[in-house]
Amino acid sequence: MAKNIKARKDDYAQWYLDVIKAAQLADYSPVRGCMVIRPEGFSIWEAIQRDLDRRFKDTGHVNAYFPLLIPQSFLTKEAEHVEGFALECAIVTHSKFEKDADGKLVPAGKLEEPLVIRPTSETMIGHMYAQWVQSYRDLPILINQWCNVMRWEMRTRLFLRTAEFLWQEGHTAHETAAEAEVETLRMLDVYADFASEALALPVVKGRKTDSEKFPGAVTTYCIEALMQDGKALQAGTSHDLGQNFAKAFDIKFTGRDNAIQHAWTTSWGVSTRLIGAMIMAHSDDDGLVIPPRVAPIVAAIIPVFKGDAERETVMAFIKQLVANLVGEAEVASAAKRSSGEIQSYFFDKATDQKVIVDGRDVRSGDKQFHWEQRGVPFRFEVGPRDVAAGVTVMKRRLDRSKESLALADVTADMLRAKLEDLHNVMLAKATAFRDENTREAKTYDELKSILETNGGFVRCYWEPNTAAEAKLKADLKATVRCIPFEQAGTEGTCLHCGKPTKTQVLIAQAY
RNA sequence: CGGGGCGUAGCUCAGCUUGGUAGAGCGCCUGGUUUGGGACCAGGAAGUCGCAGGUUCGAAUCCUGUCGCCCCGACCA
Numbered sequence: 001m002a003k004n005i006k007a008r009k010d011d012y013a014q015w016y017l018d019v020i021k022a023a024q025l026a027d028y029s030p031v032r033g034c035m036v037i038r039p040e041g042f043s044i045w046e047a048i049q050r051d052l053d054r055r056f057k058d059t060g061h062v063n064a065y066f067p068l069l070i071p072q073s074f075l076t077k078e079a080e081h082v083e084g085f086a087l088e089c090a091i092v093t094h095s096k097f098e099k100d101a102d103g104k105l106v107p108a109g110k111l112e113e114p115l116v117i118r119p120t121s122e123t124m125i126g127h128m129y130a131q132w133v134q135s136y137r138d139l140p141i142l143i144n145q146w147c148n149v150m151r152w153e154m155r156t157r158l159f160l161r162t163a164e165f166l167w168q169e170g171h172t173a174h175e176t177a178a179e180a181e182v183e184t185l186r187m188l189d190v191y192a193d194f195a196s197e198a199l200a201l202p203v204v205k206g207r208k209t210d211s212e213k214f215p216g217a218v219t220t221y222c223i224e225a226l227m228q229d230g231k232a233l234q235a236g237t238s239h240d241l242g243q244n245f246a247k248a249f250d251i252k253f254t255g256r257d258n259a260i261q262h263a264w265t266t267s268w269g270v271s272t273r274l275i276g277a278m279i280m281a282h283s284d285d286d287g288l289v290i291p292p293r294v295a296p297i298v299a300a301i302i303p304v305f306k307g308d309a310e311r312e313t314v315m316a317f318i319k320q321l322v323a324n325l326v327g328e329a330e331v332a333s334a335a336k337r338s339s340g341e342i343q344s345y346f347f348d349k350a351t352d353q354k355v356i357v358d359g360r361d362v363r364s365g366d367k368q369f370h371w372e373q374r375g376v377p378f379r380f381e382v383g384p385r386d387v388a389a390g391v392t393v394m395k396r397r398l399d400r401s402k403e404s405l406a407l408a409d410v411t412a413d414m415l416r417a418k419l420e421d422l423h424n425v426m427l428a429k430a431t432a433f434r435d436e437n438t439r440e441a442k443t444y445d446e447l448k449s450i451l452e453t454n455g456g457f458v459r460c461y462w463e464p465n466t467a468a469e470a471k472l473k474a475d476l477k478a479t480v481r482c483i484p485f486e487q488a489g490t491e492g493t494c495l496h497c498g499k500p501t502k503t504q505v506l507i508a509q510a511y
Numbered sequence: 512c513g514g515g516g517c518g519u520a521g522c523u524c525a526g527c528u529u530g531g532u533a534g535a536g537c538g539c540c541u542g543g544u545u546u547g548g549g550a551c552c553a554g555g556a557a558g559u560c561g562c563a564g565g566u567u568c569g570a571a572u573c574c575u576g577u578c579g580c581c582c583c584g585a586c587c588a
Contacts, residue, residue, distance in 0.1 A: 003549065013582090032579070087512095087586065120588090154512065154586060161587065214588095234588065271588050306546050365548035372548090383547050393547090511587095 002373060007285045012229040017158065019279055022373040023288040026158050033156040033163030037272070040374060041159075043296035043352070044275055045166065049146060050351065051198045051294070052168065052270070055190045061142045061170060066124050068148075069115040074123035078248040081122065084215020088151040090117040090163075117150040122216065122241070122267055125171045126249030133253045133263055136175045140183070144170040159276030160233070160511050167271035173251060173263040177242070180264035184240040187268040188221045191236035194270075199278050200291040200426035201225050202434050203235055204457070204506060206482025209464040214267075218242035224481045224506065226434045227280040230455025232481045232508035235277050238268035276511075281430050288375030289397055291426055292419040298347050299325070299415060300371040301357040304364040304383030311361075317387045317407070318357055321380065324410050325355050347412070372397060377422055378415070398422060398429075438506075444495050447507060451476050455509060459484075461492035462505040468496035472507070481506045 005018040020026055025041030037045065053063070069092060076082045095109035118124065129141060150164045170187060174180040188205055195201040203223035213220035217239040225235045245251070246262035255261050282289040292298060301318055305311040323331050326345040334345045341360040347353045358367045364381070371379055381393040392410060395402040396418075405414075437456030441447035450458050462468075462480065469480055483505050494501045 028580080030579085084587095149588090151587070155582095155584090165588075167588070237588070269588070273588055304547050310546095361546085363546045363548085363550065365546085365550090368548050370549095381547075385547075 002286050002369070005285060005287055005373070008228060013157075015285070016276075016280060019283050019288050019373075020158050023375060025275070025279075025288070028158075031163075033153060035156075035158050035162050037166075040296070041275060044278070044290065044294055045272055046352065047294035047296065048198065048274055049168075052190075052194055053144075053146075055194060056144050056168075056170065059142075059186060059190060061144045061172075063145060064143045065145055065147065066118075066121050066128065068118055070118050070121075070124050072114045072116055074127060075116055077123065078216045078245055080244075081216035081248075085119045085151070088153060089119055090150050090152050091115070092117065118147075119149055119151045120267075120269075121145070121147075121149075121169055121171065122245050122265075123249070126245045126251060126265070129171075129173050129263070129265070130250045130252070133173060133251055135253050136255050138253060139173055139175045139263060140179065141173040142170075142183075143172070144168055157276075157511075159279070160273055162272075165271050165273070167269050169267060169269040172266045173246070174265070175253075175255070175263070177264050180242075180266050181240055184219070184221060184238045184266045184268070187266070188223065188236075188238040191238065191268070191270060192223050195223060195225065195235055195274075195277075196427055198291070198293045199274065199281075200293075200423055200430055201235070201277060201281050202427065202431040204434075204482065204484050206484040206506065208237075208482060209466075209469060209480045209505070211466045211469045212479060212481075214239045216241060216244050218244065222482050224457075224508075225277050225281060226437055226457060226508070227277070227511070228433070229280070230437055230509070232457065232506075232510040233273070233277050233280070234481070234510065235274060236268070236270040239266060241265045241267060282426060283375065287373030289426075290375035290377065292377045292422045293351075295375065295377050296352065296354065297344075297356055297371075297374070297376045298353050298419060299355045299378040299380060300367075300376045301355065301380045301382065302364060302367045302371070303357065303359060304381060304386075310384050313384060313387050314382055315359070317392075318382050320407060321382065321392060321410055322355065322357060324407070325412055325415055327412070347415070377419060380410070394418075396422065398426060441495065441507075442493070447495060448476055451478050451507075451509060457481070458507045459504055460495050460507060461501050461503065462507070463494040463497060463499065463501045463503055464505070465496060471496070476509070478507050478509045481508050481510060 004022055006014040008015045023040055024038050026038055027036045029036045092115040093111055094107035095111060097105040098108035100106045132138060146168045148164055148166050153161050153163055156162050172183050174183060192203050192205050195203045203225045205223055208220040208222055214237060219240040221238045222234055223236045225233050227233055243262040243264055245265050251263040252260050253263060278291065279288065282291060301321060303314045303318055305314045322345055326347055330345050334343065342356055342358050344354045344356045347355045375397060377397050379395045386392055390407055391404045393402050393404050439450050439456060439458055441450055441458050441460040447458055447460060472478055483503060487504055491500050491502050
């Protein structure tokens with residue numbers, strides 16, 4: 001049992017923070033609500049970026065960059081949009097410091113028009129698209145940007161909700177409503193596929209009700225994931241913006257019919273929150289568990305020795321083990337890199353994934369815990385007894401299962417297969433958890449009792465209604481997470497109004 | 512932004528009620544014994560007590576202000 005990590009059942013929130021701290025993913029910063037993403041955490045973000053970026057490009061998108069600062073007037077052009085973001089904007093009002101009579105620095109150079117640090121870039125990008133689009137031939141525009149945004153949140157939690165966070169925002173403009181709709185759903189699929197294929201995170205695809213949709217959108221689609229404490233987490237959104245932003249920013253073009261019309265736009269995004277989702281979906285009381293496809297280190301090799309003689313024997317064996325895993329060429333190039341007692345080798349340069357050898361002269365238990373808490377999928381243990389028998393003990397982080405393998409059998413292909421298998425096991429486990437924690441409610445009382453005793457997703461008949469959803473939130477702190485795409489198609493009784501309806505929704509308490 | 516709690520060594524905290532030389536555990540450094548799931552012994556370094564005022568012979572301690580953090584609520588990727 002990890003002594004620096006609180007058990008989930010005792011204090012889930014503290015457990016989450018302890019896991020992050022123990023794995024050194026992130027740290028608090030001197031600035032309220034802003035976190036430092038440490039190398040261990042950032043490399044997971046890089047893996048997420050690498051995979052998603054590939055998927056964006058595979059679907060025809062290109063990357064670009066737009067400014068951090070947005071003129072205040074832009075934000076106010078779309079009525080719902082400004083309404084939605086006004087309360088969480090950081091605003092730049094001055095351009096320099098001057099010394100006052102006491103020699104203290106005070107802001108000076110007041111700006112004519114305040115600038116807003118982007119909470120999202122629909123407005124800035126809408127403004128630019130208006131200039132880039134003249135003809136239907138200029139469409140579609142399929143641009144994504146990787147950047148930071150800032151939302152002055154009242155309460156923050158590492159990765160889940162920070163004032164500044166990293167994300168990607170895709171912004172597209174289309175000739176027709178139908179094309180925009182297709183794009184919106186395509187990107188939702190990209191997100192859902194990514195979540196299960198890279199993060200081993202099963203998600204529910206659906207549509208947001210009016211009370212939960214993005215300010216300024218016509219329709220918001222989302223992927224919802226379930227965390228181990230039974231709370232839901234919105235893991236990604238894709239918005240069909242209709243012509244709302246096109247009208248606000250004058251994105252107009254001459255169509256095939258020679259008539260001037262407004263473009264149809266979409267936007268979609270996922271953020272570093274995905275790291276929070278990954279942590280809360282997979283990790284355990286021993287610390288972080290990283291799904292293998294985004295694991296920066298796929299295996300840690302742990303030498304066990306006492307004294308120089310044993311060390312030499314063990315290291316000689318490990319040298320061969322490493323060569324089996326990463327190849328002689330990589331061993332040679334790793335030798336040129338400066339390294340301390342922990343040597344790292346690229347297992348896969350395309351994904352930046354590494355294998356490390358922990359040569360520190362500390363107790364082997366320390367090393368085991370060290371890499372276990374950091375969520376490294378596999379550990380190879382090599383001690384004098386193993387060397388004598390010509391084997392290594394391979395341990396799987398997920399369940400601590402272990403097997404003894406002959407040196408010759410440890411190969412890159414073998415590890416790759418183990419990683420793939422692990423991915424499947426983790427996805428199956430998370431899927432089983434989600435399914436076991438998705439229940440049906442036929443009455444409001446039943447909904448209440450499920451949310452109070454079990455938590456999780458509750459599926460029920462529910463006619464979308466803003467007032468009823470406000471009451472739901474006041475009563476049970478729960479929200480309609482989405483109207484899932486998968487519908488029974490049968491008719492039932494709406495939980496809040498008692499009328500017959502075919503619409504089923506997913507209700508849960510959420511982060 | 513409302514309610515509550517808290518700022519003392521890198522971390523977790525004690526000391527504050529009742530003002531009088533700055534403390535503990537963990538971590539870190541050195542040496543030794545150790546090393547197959549969180550070792551032990553000895554020694555050592557380390558803090559303008561969040562910041563600014565005030566009261567006082569004297570403030571970590573009392574008073575005022577201020578900044579920040581955490582928890583709960585309202586708000587949210």
